[in-house]
Amino acid sequence: MEKRSCWPLILGLNIVMIMALLGYIHLKRESVNKLANEMEFVQAAVRETDLGLENYGLAVEQTQTEMDNAEKEVKELQDEVGKLTSAKAEKDKEVQACKDSAAALNNDVTVVEKEKSDVDGNFAGEKTKWSEDINRLKQQLQEHSPVCAHAKIPPKDLEKDPTLKDLCPQIQNQTTTVLPH
Template sequence: MIMALLGYMHIKMESVNKLANEMEFVEGALRESELGIENYYLAVQDTELKMDNAGKEIKALQDEVGKLTSAKEVKDKEVTACKDSVAGLNNDVTAVEKEKSDTDGNFAGEKTKWSEEINSLKQQLQDHSPVCAHAKISSQDLEKDPTLKDLCPQIQNTAVTTTAVLPQGKV
């Protein structure tokens, strides 16, 4: 019986040793799990910190975008006002250009008419007037009224060749 007890004790000792080994293995696994959980916890804290920082950056960027958006709206209004102003000025320029074109056309027509009139008058001045041919003007008359030369260019020739036959002041 002792032998049986010794055998039984030996089996139980092996069982206890086996259980002790298993416990050491489980405790090691538990320590590893605790380290893994602690690492995960630190990773979660680090991720939460990064998320908080990213949230702050997003908020700051949203505030900046809001400021830029309001500034953009002001600039858009200014651009619209400038475009409207440019359109108005273009309309004014178009009207002025049309008026200038009309004026230039009228001026060209008037210039042509006046040029023809001037040429006609010059021709009339150059033509010998029958009145000038019969006028007897002395050099004294020409001195008193030099415009007589303009009216009758041939008077100068006549005045030089003929002397005053008429009394002074009578033509």
């Protein structure tokens, strides 16, 4: 009987072992399913990361192209600035030469203006003297000159030189008086 009494125990142990193995297999299957789900999430994350890296790579290439274009433009602008700077330097020299010339001309103008003011002052003084002389001479002309009183000029000479009448207005009177005699 002893042999028979072990059988149920062995059978029970086998059943327990089978149940344990089934439980273990079930746990491992859940673990594998979990790992498969995690692996799917990780693969999706990796795909997203790859896509992001591709986009980043494209952005890097585009940025590099833009930087290269910008460097070309900067180089061109620097060349143009260099040309304009040399042109500006030439124009600055011309402007300085014009300023120097203008300063020299201003100095010349100042000298000429001084001379003009001196000449104007001298002219005003001379004009005053000449005006005084002219007025004095006019006054003398208007006065009867004793020479004119004794001058006997024939009318023919008066017609030839009419200025004699201006010098001695009495001559005209005398000639008219002399003619009727």
